[in-house]
Amino acid sequence: MSRFTIDLWVNNKFGVLNRITGLYAKRCYNIESIHAGPTEIPGVTKIEIVSTGDDYMRTQVVSQLEKLYDVRKVEITNEDKSYPDH
Numbered sequence: 001m002s003r004f005t006i007d008l009w010v011n012n013k014f015g016v017l018n019r020i021t022g023l024y025a026k027r028c029y030n031i032e033s034i035h036a037g038p039t040e041i042p043g044v045t046k047i048e049i050v051s052t053g054d055d056y057m058r059t060q061v062v063s064q065l066e067k068l069y070d071v072r073k074v075e076i077t078n079e080d081k082s083y084p085d086h
Contacts (some may be wrong), residue, residue: 001052003032005077006062008047009039011070019068020047029053029061044072 010016017036024031033050053061058076063076 001054003050003052004058005049006049006065007073007075007077008049008065008071009073010045010047011072012043012045016045016068016070017047020049020065020071022050023064023068024061025044027061027064028040029057050062072079 008020010020015062021034026067029051030053031049031051031058034047038044038049051061062074062076065071
């Protein structure tokens with residue numbers, strides 16, 4: 001299991017964050033950290049989710065996130081260096 005970050009660009013509409021966190025909860029995936037903020041594009045929010053999992057979990061969560069309505073773009077980084085290992 002390794003730590004990784006998923007960056008999402010989403011339409012800034014009600015219910016989007018709830019659908020994203022619901023996807024994680026439904027599949028029993030853990031969110032260690034989540035941050036959201038505005039972007040330079042009006043009406044678009046960037047969400048960063050730090051999580052842990054294996055390669056299969058990473059590919060599955062990215063695939064499912066890309067299917068969500070109002071998600072514009074999904075990017076994943078292999079490992080998040082900003083958080084020390086416990």
